Amino acid sequence: MISFAVIGAGAMGRNHARVLQSMPGVQLTALVEPSLSTGSDVARLHGGRVHASLEAMLASGVPDAAIVAVPTSAHFEAARVLLENGVHVLVEKPIAATAAEGNELASLAERKDLVLAVGHVERFNPAVVALKGHLARGALGKVFQVRAQRIGPFPARIRDVGVALDLATHDIDVMRYLLSSEVVRVYAEAKREVHTSRDDLVSALLRFADDTVGALEVNWLTPTKSRELTVTGERGMFRVDYLTQDLYFFENAEASAVAWPAISVLRGVSEGAMTRFHVPRREPLRAELDAFVAAVQGDRSGIVRGDDGVRALSIAAALTTSGAERRVVEL
Numbered sequence: 512m513i514s515f516a517v518i519g520a521g522a523m524g525r526n527h528a529r530v531l532q533s534m535p536g537v538q539l540t541a542l543v544e545p546s547l548s549t550g551s552d553v554a555r556l557h558g559g560r561v562h563a564s565l566e567a568m569l570a571s572g573v574p575d576a577a578i579v580a581v582p583t584s585a586h587f588e589a590a591r592v593l594l595e596n597g598v599h600v601l602v603e604k605p606i607a608a609t610a611a612e613g614n615e616l617a618s619l620a621e622r623k624d625l626v627l628a629v630g631h632v633e634r635f636n637p638a639v640v641a642l643k644g645h646l647a648r649g650a651l652g653k654v655f656q657v658r659a660q661r662i663g664p665f666p667a668r669i670r671d672v673g674v675a676l677d678l679a680t681h682d683i684d685v686m687r688y689l690l691s692s693e694v695v696r697v698y699a700e701a702k703r704e705v706h707t708s709r710d711d712l713v714s715a716l717l718r719f720a721d722d723t724v725g726a727l728e729v730n731w732l733t734p735t736k737s738r739e740l741t742v743t744g745e746r747g748m749f750r751v752d753y754l755t756q757d758l759y760f761f762e763n764a765e766a767s768a769v770a771w772p773a774i775s776v777l778r779g780v781s782e783g784a785m786t787r788f789h790v791p792r793r794e795p796l797r798a799e800l801d802a803f804v805a806a807v808q809g810d811r812s813g814i815v816r817g818d819d820g821v822r823a824l825s826i827a828a829a830l831t832t833s834g835a836e837r838r839v840v841e842l
Contacts, residue, residue: 512538513807516574516598518565518589520544520553523603523630524580528557530797531578537804541568565589569596576626576807579603584671587612590627594619599626601803604684605676605827606820613824617817626806628799629820631684635798637790638751638758642742643689645749645760652745652766657686658726663736665705673709675701675827675834678729683717684815684823685740692721694826696841701834704732715830727830747783756793760786 513536517528520542531539542559544550550561562568569592579589579602587607590600594616606613606629620627633639646654659682687693699715712732717725738753747763762783802813829840 512536513576513804514538514540514572514574516541516543516568516577517553517559518543518577518579518593519581520546520550521580524578525553525557526796527578527580527800528553528559530794530800532557534797534800534804540572540574543568565592574598576600576803578630580630582671583676584608587616590616591619594623594625594627597623597625599803599807601626601628601630601800601814602820603630604632604820605629605672605680605824606817607824608672610821610825610828613817613821617821620817626803626811626814627817628803628806628814629817629823630799631681631815631820631823632795632799633681633685633753634688634815635795635802636751636753636756637793637795637798638753638756639685639689639740641758641788641790642749642751646689646742650746650760651742651749654690654721654723654742654744656724656726656743657689657740658728658743659686659740660728660737662728662730662733664734665711665731673701673713673831674711674729674731675699675713675830676824678731679713679715679727679830680823680827682727682729682740683826684819686717686719686725687819687822689742690719690721690723692719692723693822694718694725694842695720696839697826697829697833698839699727699830699833700837701831710831710834713830713834715833717826756790758788758790760788762786 517524539559542550542561576599577593590602593600661678694717696718701710702712712730715727740751742749746766748761750759764781764783765779806814833840
């Protein structure tokens with residue numbers, strides 16, 4: 512039985528507690544929440560003893576693993592204290608407020624041989640996992656562009672980061688995962704319309720080392736919520752709806768009419784058949800926590816590692832810099 516603590520009983524902390532209490536081989540033993548009434552409400556539903564501070568929780572007993580779901584500005588200190596006390600940690604994205612803090616956490620976890628996972632939950636979306644398999648098998652041929660749209664209303668829960676760190680980090684991580692390539696430069700336009708101190712709209716271009724172009728549209732200004740990703744290449748286009756976990760393929764009829772190994776130039780593009788793949792639905796958070804538990808037990812292959820979290824954070828920070836300074840940023 513693996514003992515777990517959840518640090519922070521906000522929206523994500525409550526979700527983690529809900530999923531953990533349903534998992535075999537796991538026991539939620541502690542909740543850390545300065546508001547004891549809020550923490551008590553979560554504990555009544557999902558179990559665990561409530562503590563007002565991390566120090567009080569550790570004084571009463573050290574868990575095997577912990578979820579850090581506090582505001583981004585507090586990620587580093589909470590994760591550092593837990594790692595120093597020998598606790599495996601899954602920290603919600605972004606890994607920390609700065610790349611330097613993220614690197615320090617990754618180094619500390621490595622020195623202590625502890626698991627440090629980052630909560631890039633879209634990596635575990637079944638439609639994204641299925642798309643990764645299709646791309647790995649060459650179903651699209653050469654990839655030209657990856658485009659992501661993550662838009663919706665302003666969330667009252669966000670106070671300490673802008674839209675690039677809160678939203679764009681999701682799709683940056685997914686793009687790196689799908690392409691197995693790194694971003695080499697970015698350019699972004701940003702606006703601040705509702706959020707009083709941070710950007711709440713970012714439109715950005717990313718160039719990857721394999722020459723793929725990435726396009727990102729993220730904002731907190733749209734009345735309706737949309738979470739979509741497309742990958743365009745020689746053979747057509749894949750489209751993922753993150754919310755419904757649907758995966759579609761729109762065929763390039765010109766590509767399907769020829770044998771690709773025998774052709775060196777794309778002759779054209781025209782509309783072909785559309786395929787909607789069967790993707791078994793699963794809650795991504797449960798898949799993420801299953802991978803984290805497996806890592807605690809010794810199989811670390813399935814998690815989003817600390818260095819992945821640092822890379823996504825660094826790219827998002829570069830978008831913020833580009834938007835503020837109105838220039839291309841090389842990575």
